[in-house]
Amino acid sequence: MRAFATCDLLAPAGATAGLYPQPSPPCQQRFRRLAVPPVRAPGNQVPSPPMHRKRTHALHAALGFAAGGALLWLALRNADPGRLWALLTGVDLRFFAPVFLLVMALLALFFWLKAVRWSWLLRPLAPLRTADVFPPLMIGFMCNNILPAHLGEFVRMYVLAAQRGLRNTAVLSTIVLERLLDFLAVVGVFAVTLQFVPLSPELAGLRTVGYAVGAACAALFACFVIFVWRTAWALRAADRTLAAALRLGVGILIFLPAERRRRLRVRLHAKLFGLLEAGVPGLFSLRNLRMFGAMVAITLLLWSLNGLMLYLAVISFAPAQPVPLLAALFLFSVCALGITLPSAPGYIGTTQFCFVIALQPFGVDREIALAGSFYALFLGIVPVTLAGLYYAARLGLKLRTIKEEAA
Numbered sequence: 001m002r003a004f005a006t007c008d009l010l011a012p013a014g015a016t017a018g019l020y021p022q023p024s025p026p027c028q029q030r031f032r033r034l035a036v037p038p039v040r041a042p043g044n045q046v047p048s049p050p051m052h053r054k055r056t057h058a059l060h061a062a063l064g065f066a067a068g069g070a071l072l073w074l075a076l077r078n079a080d081p082g083r084l085w086a087l088l089t090g091v092d093l094r095f096f097a098p099v100f101l102l103v104m105a106l107l108a109l110f111f112w113l114k115a116v117r118w119s120w121l122l123r124p125l126a127p128l129r130t131a132d133v134f135p136p137l138m139i140g141f142m143c144n145n146i147l148p149a150h151l152g153e154f155v156r157m158y159v160l161a162a163q164r165g166l167r168n169t170a171v172l173s174t175i176v177l178e179r180l181l182d183f184l185a186v187v188g189v190f191a192v193t194l195q196f197v198p199l200s201p202e203l204a205g206l207r208t209v210g211y212a213v214g215a216a217c218a219a220l221f222a223c224f225v226i227f228v229w230r231t232a233w234a235l236r237a238a239d240r241t242l243a244a245a246l247r248l249g250v251g252i253l254i255f256l257p258a259e260r261r262r263r264l265r266v267r268l269h270a271k272l273f274g275l276l277e278a279g280v281p282g283l284f285s286l287r288n289l290r291m292f293g294a295m296v297a298i299t300l301l302l303w304s305l306n307g308l309m310l311y312l313a314v315i316s317f318a319p320a321q322p323v324p325l326l327a328a329l330f331l332f333s334v335c336a337l338g339i340t341l342p343s344a345p346g347y348i349g350t351t352q353f354c355f356v357i358a359l360q361p362f363g364v365d366r367e368i369a370l371a372g373s374f375y376a377l378f379l380g381i382v383p384v385t386l387a388g389l390y391y392a393a394r395l396g397l398k399l400r401t402i403k404e405e406a407a
Contacts, residue, residue, distance in 0.1 A: 060342065061148040068344030071353035075373075079366050087317045087371040095319050103312050103379060110305045111138065111384075117181075117298050120291065121174040124284035125166055135391035136160040142388020143402060145346045145381050153179075155402055163395070173278045177286075180224065181299045182336070187217045189303065190333035197330055197361050228286045238276055242269060307332035313379065314355075314364065314372035327362040334358040346381045 115134040122128050140156025147155075153175055161171045191214030195207055227234040250265040286292045311328035315321075331354070338354040339347045355373035356366055392402065 063342040064148040064344045067342045068347070068349030070349070072349030075349070075352035075356045075366075075370060079370055084367045084370055087367055088374065091317060092319070096316050099312050099316050103309050104383065106305055106309050106312075107379060107383060110302060110309070111141070111387075113298055113302055113305070117295065117302070118174065118178060120295060121177055121285050122160075122171070125170050125174070126164055128164065132164075133160060135395065136163065138384065138387045138391050139395075139397070139402070140388075142385045142392070145385050145388075148343075148345055159395070159397070169278045173280065176275075176278065177283070181295065182303070183340075184217060184221050184224065185299045185303050186333050186336040187213060188221075189329055190337060191217055193326060193330040193333060196326055199361055203361075228283050228292070231280060231283055235277065235280075239273060242273055246272075303332060303336070306336070309379070310335065310372070310376055313376040314359065314368065316375060317371040318365075318368045321364070321368065323359075323364060324362060327359060327364070331355065331358040346377065348377065351377050351380075 112130065112134070115130045115137050118137060119128050119130050119133050122133065136156045136159040139159055140152040142152065143155040144150060144152030154172075157168060157171045157175060160166065161168050191210045194210035194213075199206060223234075246265045246269055250261050250268070253261055253264075256264070286295060307328040310331050311323065311325065314327075314331075315323055334357065335351060335354040338350050341350065343350040352370055352373045355369045355376070359369040359372075360366070389399075392399065
């Protein structure tokens, strides 16, 4: 641990200090810990990102809006607008109001537990409390609602790294590990629940897909465990495997000159292997068997809470219609996998489409599924965005500055 703590990944860096052009007085003491002073453009402005990065993010945004619009159209195509409006405006407040308060409490618990898990992953880097990482977490999720391409994950990395004097790659490694745990949990639940979903005869073949996905998830989890406890060996094996795969993959590009293929192979190898190495710092928190078990347990609890909130969102508009809990588990796994694709800010369109296709096998009407999806969208956007704006204001951050730094 001592030898690794002195390596470049954990060295303090203040490259992101420009994210804080004029910190508010309560935060100035914390930002003085940054090792490198903020980089200023003329006029005390944050430097503009390179043009190619702007074009890339513009392309991501365009793809996200196009995908979200197409999925929203597919979800609404055969719906009855009158019935959907009646469901949204004719809720029984005697049932809706207490369920809303319960969902808000579950939402607060969900994000607090995410902060707990992130603080555990950050322990090898800094002894941070849950309350220390909660503001950057909420700012990041706020940005996921208003920025395309999941840029909120990079925003929370920038905020925490600059605030605590940590290196970007070290903080990013903990977010990558967090997302990997989430992915394994979601894919595992999807593979299991798919075996019990009442599919039509035409779609029964999807169960085989579920078996294959489950096997792949188990293999990936085994690789993850090996990477945690046999990191050095796993890195060497990954280095050799990656080199062989790139030699084969780039080698088929015979229309490129040999020297250009070699440079491309070297560049891709350095980038991909660098991403793998970036995940090493957060592994120290998982090498304790008790901590590893707690991390898996809290991940499963998080997604169970997510499924329960989606379930409550659906039954809020049809308390008399029986909706099995299995539908909630299948619904959250489909939604979680769906939002990994290019989507509009706030996952508009993607959420509606996932609700419709996930609840259809359980006999839930399209209009009820859509009403629940819009309600879930409201819960995921409004409270989260307001909380993120509140913490951004407390830290003296401006929304325009955050957007420029994320770009």
